[in-house]
Amino acid sequence: MIKLIVSEKDNAAKRISNILADGKVTVKKSYGVPVYIFQNKQEDVHCVGLKGHILKVDFPEKYNNWQKVEPIELIDVEIVKIPTQKSIIKTLQKEAKDAVQIVIATDFDREGELIGVDALNKIKEVNSRVETKRAHFSALTEDEIKKAFSNLEDIHVNLAKAGETRQDIDLIWGAILTRSISLAAKRLGKQFLGVGRVQSPTLAIVVAREKERRAFISKPYWQIKALFGTEQGKEFLAQHKTDKFWEEKAAKKIVSNLGKIGLVTSSKRTKKMVSPPTPFSTTSFLATASSIGFSASNAMRIAEGLYMEGLISYPRVDNTVYPSSLNLREILVDLKKSKELGNLAALVLAQDKIVPTRGKKKTTDHPPIHPTGAANEKDLKPQEWKIYELVVRRFLATLAPSASMESARVDINVECPALKRSEPFFLQGSRVVDEGWLKFYSYGRKKDEDIPNLNEDDIVSVKKSILESKETQPPKRYGQGRLIQEMEKLGLGTKSTRHSIIQNLYFRGYVHSDPMIPTELGIAVAETLRKNAEAVTNPELTAQLEKDMDLITEGKAEKDSVVDISRDMLRDIVKVLKEREAEVSQEIRNGIKEGKIVGKCPKCGNELRIIRSKKTKKRFVGCASYPDCKTTYSLPQFGDIIPINETCEVCGAPKIKIVSRKKRPWILCLNLDCPSKKTSAES
């Protein structure tokens, strides 16, 4: 007679077993799955860790053929659960057969409860009368675990129901709309066009920004600067107070009539304290990693590896407050062993007080991302070291004192007799006075600006006046880090999925580069959805889903009625999509066509397009006037080809960008005989 504990992952199973065991914990493998065996209060306990969800939802097999099933049919098809972790399920059933009690010990959240209930249902297939309980803990600490197991609760059926609702809604929206527009655009097989509750609003954000940029008309403006000299012979640049002159004439008039003497009208220096950064959540970690050149999914992959190595804590967290149970000093003492970072840890240890910063979001499931072991640079791959160093430096910074900065502003009036007035100039800047946490963490740190020491009523000489012509700039494209922050703000995705949602946009060919640029295909898909299935491009769908799931959790709404709302919305949308199939097809196919145009033919001026040879299956660039014009260029056969609307400065042939998985993207002139190739080959 045993008790069986089921946790969400192997690591948690190990921890729970070690905490609850009276004596030693032994491990046996069943179907390759570790089972932890120990005694707790004279009872035999077995503990198994899952791998997250062990079942997935899908439509029955007979609906698998996209061409033979009308997408609208899928709306009312029963959704079935399919095992995805067969050896774990076998282990569960074997262990549960003779158990007297099952304790679900998955993470205490919606998905965790669902994972637990799925496991229980599999267990009940072999042992229907077993008693089932829930251990409710919010962190894997000794205290929490022991308390949870001496106060076992019932399964939170409604919480799991909310999770199932989320699964069903995601499946029907995703599958039905993915099939609808893929069929309309005749993009089948691995070319299908993905649509989903999270990915489509995310794509829409990127596309909306690109449209703003395209609609943006940049305006020329002028700025005036002047080089001044102090009595001590120091020189400095200051800018005219008018930030933008829209008329060149007016700016020129000032520049050519600027007087020779300036009077300092005010000089202020102010000190301000800059607080250290808050502890790393997944989002702030990915945002910072992105700023030093890591893609979100690469940074996440490396962080998961470091976690497995025991060097950093669990990387999927929303929490930004270190729990009081975390022994910060102990971590610092351990970090001293690192050859490269040990000295910095020692510096923090030497402080009188070690008071950590805290962020706005506080959850108790996992601590913010922090180092859990010391490492040396030579033990890690270069990329791993960069990420490890980032986590360590962030951790040290959160424990360090504020930095103090001095900012200075000087205002100068230049008397201009020729204009019969004076012109105002200013300069401002700041510098670090006391480094504080900046000693440990200089990611994104601004360069110090040197402001000359000037006092009110000082006289300065004007050495030169400068007219700079500029243009207003369109709003910036989203980098992956910024996009992840935006997704979090809008409630799109979770800490564990956002990076993969973004990665998916690249895989689908909807975006390229970082900062992210939507492809013509991505723009066409987003536009089609916006016109015909607006709901799925809107973050509001997720916001509403969250509200409904809260109601289900509280027992105030039923799964079926909530899913039915989505079914009704989809019926209308699919009907519209079917009616407008020709337009939808046209719009997306135009996008695809547009994406294949790489530029103009230098011989005849017609379009040059990427073509795939029917005979050799190889791709090449050919002129649209073929056979009248026989211009062709060969193409590399690997990687994605992105038209960039630029022509080669040297030979006039179009340039393209090639994005492949292994190499970094590169820009290439299509002309193999272009003289620029020779110089670049030498260099």
Place this chain on the structure above:
DNA sequence: GCAAGGTC
């Protein structure tokens, strides 16, 4: 071959 969510 569809989604998003866990985890590896």
